[in-house]
Amino acid sequence: MTDQLVERVRDALRVVIDPELGENIVDLGFVYDVAVAGGTVRITMTATTPGCPATSFLKDGAQTAASAVPGVVSADVTMTFEPPWTPSLIEPTVRASLGFAAIN
């Protein structure tokens, strides 16, 4: 039940994209953790640049998307820059399509 809810939340988070990279935050590896306790979801996530306005929208978007999942009563999103995100966290298939494979 809990695992299913985590999966549903992760799925819902795919509607949130990083505008620059154009891929969703789950495939990009921005979502570090999704934990469920009762109806409360705690999401720990990152972004590429602290202080960038996009970062607030990613956080907000994740909260909105997670809250809309049936079974979720409240959603908490924590932004962290530890450990910092690196392109190695991207899903391999997505990484290739972003042109990362070609360089470095």
Added chain:
Amino acid sequence: MGTRPSLRHHKERRGGPGKIIRMTPGSRRNFFAEPERDDETIMIGGGISRWTMAYFATALTWLLAALALMVAGIGHPATDLAAPDTLVLVHVVCIGWLSLAMCGALFQFVPVLVAKPLFSEGLVLPALGLLTAGLVALLAGFMALGGRLPSAPWLLPLGAVLLVAGFGLVVINLGVTAWLRPTGPARFVLVGLASLCATAAFGTVFAFALAGWAGPTGDAVLARAVPLHAIAGLGGWLTLTAMGVSYRLLSMFMLAPEVEDRQSRLTLAAGALAVVTTVGGGAVTIGFAMGQNVVLSVAAIFGLSCAALYGRDLAGIFRDRKRQLELNTRMAILSFASLAGAAVLGIALVSMGTLTSHSGAFVFLAVFGWLSGLVLAKLYKIIAFLTWLETYGPVMGRAPTPRVQDLVTESRATKWFAIYHLSVWTGTLALLAQEPNAFRVTAAAMTVGVVGIVHEIIRIRRLEDVAPPLRLPAGAAAPHLLFAKS
């Protein structure tokens, strides 16, 4: 301070039928800041600077005005470098176009550089008003000086006072913001702002001296400090600031690791020494009525070292990049080529002893190839990015959104940038060959390029290239052309 009006509606948003999204206690107090650690608080995300787009639009309007003057053959090369018509052209470009575009970008980016909110949103629009009014008065003063308007000696001092007030608001706003956490690129901005103060101080003395209100000291400064004013403005304020911002923008958009502070500090030190030598050393030579050659040569060596170190830093960013190059970066490379070209041209002219007669060509390449080229490329990117944030940021998580890339059509924009840069290079040759008419033709070609780029930018603001199903998802509002809606 952290909660921008434009984002306030996020605070109490409903998450679905009957559900209130619970925010962490800290986020209720200050949406953008991490609550617990107050001193070292860094901002998680920033706001959208409301008036940045108005600065960009005003700046582009002045750029088009400058091009019109060049096509019409008003100012250098048709007239002398010191002629009033040239002074009009120079300040339309330096203040109207480059300084306003830079200020608009800095209001958005300094908070990102230091991860702190802007000191005051409220000072941004008054500064634009003062700068515009001051520039108009200054230009009218130059025109009166050249006999194009009835004599009115008070116009230049009036313009100077308004400009000092406008730049003062900018310097306070950005300076206080950057001072709170002066990391690598923010230090470039701080040195740039200090150079802006020096530039404005010299300019004010000139303006009062031309009005006959500055006494013998003012006259002595006017007679000898014009190169110092020009170097502090173009080299200190515009170039060092553009360098600082470019470090962060390039590594952000190419996902390259940041240039290490230790490394960029050397680049900045060379640039800062060039400015300090010029301004400080130059002032001493004026005070003691000495020659300026030694001081300016030393400054030139520092300046060249700064450009070379910057080249090394850029090479590092490009080498470690994780993404293919987008249009704005490829076009920025053309402006880096112009910076290198200007350095080589400067060395060549000095060694042939012809810098004085060809300084127009040198400054033209630096101003239009390097500074304007870089600013145009970055405007294209920044405007797309900000337009995305304004339009789609608020609906993220509720509906599918396009990517920033979907707002632009790079294949179409490339040709306008190519036309622009090719015309700048041809124009430099026309100036070197002392062919004023050929220069006017190249200015017309530059205008074609700029009008094309402006047209692309307007299309971005109007979301014209976004495919219809994603264009305006439910809840999204189309952006205004000139400012960020709240």
